[in-house]
Amino acid sequence: xxxxLRTGRKIIAIGRNYADHAKExxxxxxxxxxxxxxxxxxxxxxxxxxxxxxxxVVMHHEVELGVVIGKNGRDIPISEADxxxxxxxxxxxxxxxxxxxxxxxxxxxxxxxxxxxxxxxIGPFIPKAKITDIAQVGLQFSINGAVKQSGTAKDMIFDVPxxxxxxxxxxxxxxxxxxxxxxxxxxxxxxxGDKFEAKMTYPGIDGEVLDQYExxxxxxxxxxxxxx
Numbered sequence: 163x164x165x166x167l168r169t170g171r172k173i174i175a176i177g178r179n180y181a182d183h184a185k186e187x188x189x190x191x192x193x194x195x196x197x198x199x200x201x202x203x204x205x206x207x208x209x210x211x212x213x214x215x216x217x218x219v220v221m222h223h224e225v226e227l228g229v230v231i232g233k234n235g236r237d238i239p240i241s242e243a244d245x246x247x248x249x250x251x252x253x254x255x256x257x258x259x260x261x262x263x264x265x266x267x268x269x270x271x272x273x274x275x276x277x278x279x280x281x282x283x284i285g286p287f288i289p290k291a292k293i294t295d296i297a298q299v300g301l302q303f304s305i306n307g308a309v310k311q312s313g314t315a316k317d318m319i320f321d322v323p324x325x326x327x328x329x330x331x332x333x334x335x336x337x338x339x340x341x342x343x344x345x346x347x348x349x350x351x352x353x354x355g356d357k358f359e360a361k362m363t364y365p366g367i368d369g370e371v372l373d374q375y376e377x378x379x380x381x382x383x384x385x386x387x388x389x390x
Contacts, residue, residue: 163248163338164287166230167207170338173200173282174329175226175255179318179344195320195328198272200255200342204282208375213256213280213352214382218389220260221281221352221379224345225303225311225360227296228253229322230287231339238330243323246335250293252285252362252373254303255342259351261388278386283360285373292372293364296322300367301346304359312367313346354381 176197185191206213215221232248255276262275293299297316302309320328325341352358359376363369 163230163232166248166251166287166338166340167202167205167284170202170230170340171336173202173204173340173342175200175276175342176320176325176344179320179325180313180346181317181319182347185347191319195325197329198276200282201277204277204279205284206280206282206377207284208377211280212378212380213283214278214384215352215354215379216258216278216382216384217387218260219258219278222257222259222349223303223305223310223352223358224255224257224349225301226253226255226342226345227299227301227315227362228284229326229341229343231326231335231337231341234334234336235330236334238327238335240323240327243326246326247290247322249290250288250299251340252288252301252360252375253340253342254283254360255345256281256283256352258388260390264390283375283377285360285362285375288362288372295365298365298369300363300365300369302361302363302367303348304361305352305356306358310350311346311348314367315343317346318344352379354379
């Protein structure tokens, strides 16, 4: 599954799965999981270039634990969900926050706000055997050396087996698919010229560094412009 970036067919991003993050955006804590989809064309790996901010966009960072699916499945019971996990990855779900806010007010989909090219920085595949207790995964995000997000997966409202079961009851999970499991509190803007760093540790926020990478943010030269 180390080639999930090329073979995965969809990115399933869980929303509001950390209570403090839901609260900081003024959202209600969900009673059941909900998710949106990001295109796999939004993937960008370290060394492939900078993250691009489209014209007029306020881009926010959301560091996340990604779960890589290892085999196809539908209607997966929670008790069997672990067997569908191939491994993990460190991801950042970038969001055009002002675009998202505008379309939410109109009752329109979020696809554009989440789907720009380079809006899903992604690290390498981490084998399942490296992490025996998902709740102890630590996540951290820094901008220009200043820590903005720091938390552990134990603060998820819905744990990973619950998420796998829920999503598979709606749509088939396929080998190579990626589930983004939500983000801790502390999200905020990344602007052109910033250098940001994502880090995953285990066990806990002070544990061994499983992955760590850095990107630069630049203004995108393209056709799109958000005019509000």
